Amino acid sequence: MLVYNTLTHEKEEFVPLKGNRVTMFVCGVTPYDYSHLGHAKTYVAFDAIARYLRHKGYNVLYVQNVTDVDDHIINRSAETGVSEPELAEKYFKHFREDMEALGVESINIFAKATEFMAEIIEQINGLIEKGYAYDVDGNVYFEVRKFKGFGKLSRQKLDELRPGARVEIDESKRNPEDFALWKKQKPGEPAWESPWGMGRPGWHIEDTAIAMTHFGEQYDIHGGATELIFPHHESEIAQAEALTGVEPYVKYWLHTGILNVEGEKMAKSLGNFWTIRDALTEYRPEVLRFFLLHAHYRSPIDFSKDQLEEAKRSYQRLVDSLETAKQFLPRAEGGETDSGKRLVESAEKAEKQFEEVMDDDFNTREAISLLFELARELNVAVDKNADKDSVERGLGTFTKLAGVLGLFPERAAQTEVADKVLALIVEIRERARSKKDYETADWIRSELEKLGIRLEDTGKGVVKKAR
Ligand SMILES: [Zn+2]
Numbered sequence: 520m521l522v523y524n525t526l527t528h529e530k531e532e533f534v535p536l537k538g539n540r541v542t543m544f545v546c547g548v549t550p551y552d553y554s555h556l557g558h559a560k561t562y563v564a565f566d567a568i569a570r571y572l573r574h575k576g577y578n579v580l581y582v583q584n585v586t587d588v589d590d591h592i593i594n595r596s597a598e599t600g601v602s603e604p605e606l607a608e609k610y611f612k613h614f615r616e617d618m619e620a621l622g623v624e625s626i627n628i629f630a631k632a633t634e635f636m637a638e639i640i641e642q643i644n645g646l647i648e649k650g651y652a653y654d655v656d657g658n659v660y661f662e663v664r665k666f667k668g669f670g671k672l673s674r675q676k677l678d679e680l681r682p683g684a685r686v687e688i689d690e691s692k693r694n695p696e697d698f699a700l701w702k703k704q705k706p707g708e709p710a711w712e713s714p715w716g717m718g719r720p721g722w723h724i725e726d727t728a729i730a731m732t733h734f735g736e737q738y739d740i741h742g743g744a745t746e747l748i749f750p751h752h753e754s755e756i757a758q759a760e761a762l763t764g765v766e767p768y769v770k771y772w773l774h775t776g777i778l779n780v781e782g783e784k785m786a787k788s789l790g791n792f793w794t795i796r797d798a799l800t801e802y803r804p805e806v807l808r809f810f811l812l813h814a815h816y817r818s819p820i821d822f823s824k825d826q827l828e829e830a831k832r833s834y835q836r837l838v839d840s841l842e843t844a845k846q847f848l849p850r851a852e853g854g855e856t857d858s859g860k861r862l863v864e865s866a867e868k869a870e871k872q873f874e875e876v877m878d879d880d881f882n883t884r885e886a887i888s889l890l891f892e893l894a895r896e897l898n899v900a901v902d903k904n905a906d907k908d909s910v911e912r913g914l915g916t917f918t919k920l921a922g923v924l925g926l927f928p929e930r931a932a933q934t935e936v937a938d939k940v941l942a943l944i945v946e947i948r949e950r951a952r953s954k955k956d957y958e959t960a961d962w963i964r965s966e967l968e969k970l971g972i973r974l975e976d977t978g979k980g981v982v983k984k985a986r
Pocket of ligand 1: 545546547726743751
């Protein structure tokens, strides 16, 4: 299996550090607002990667951090009057709901930075003892020039880093490129006790403390969006390798391409974002996931409603093929058929090719096109009255491969039926109301509410589903 490693700029054979075990860390959210589709792209991609590794038989331990103390949270808290922990908890909960809806379920551990203060402080202490970090009046900085390997991930030379452009200017630092490991408390900010006084950790050290607590001095995969390569991931390497002397800190660095809107990155700061939550009111989660996996994880995606509409139509073709074949099954006859034989051959070929394209740096784009080929073969087999065993086999392969990507056309098909049944119930209630049978109408409404479905009477009885 080949994976593209940002550290070496090459596709490399994937060999985990310890046998069958894969340790994987992906930079998580800063929960101060709803997550948008740009975040979804990264997390859906790494979910597909983790799922595929497990499908290959690897024992994957996937940890994702939660940056629950940060400037964004502090600012938002000041704006809204909601305390930092409450704010972080609220949006983290929403993030998990969004991820669950998108089928992101491969993460074993969510690790909140604030629960790792002892480990963070211990790492900073270690870096000071080894001469890589210094304390200036309660602020502790990492002295970048002391670490020879700085710039190896982002391929930048230290002297090319211009202060102000990409590094913060701060009078108290020895060098402009030095970054904060510990930030002295400012009035009103949340703070923890430390040997350097009250304060809070820098962003980069949170991740090394969390990852090394779970994985030790080295681990297999570190993932994140491309824009985190510098300074975040570069700094993580510097901290970890300076502290332990063990290289490489992470064997494979994987980065996802950006979700663009009209040529610009989808970002909260640019205001061009669409929250996952809002997108889910218009599109099924399976469609969003399909849209995001339709490109290779390293490629950027140009986001537009048109593209999403197209993804919706394409995805529906997969659902339709699946449904047609499933409905055909009870009518299918036994025995051998030529069309059945052809379908079984196609299924075998699809399984083999699926592994090949996914083994080549997780090419979900190609994997999805193989699903379409198999869907077409299923349609042909149904048209030609293929035998039952063969159709079952074709269907089995189709759902299995779609399941590895977490696409679940089956689930989508089920929600489709459920939606129709719900529409029917709403219609029954409307009929009751028109006959002035309010008792039945109210009973239907209250029974649906027990199922988490709320009806709003807008004259037409619009259906609202609680999430
Ligand atoms: Zn991170």
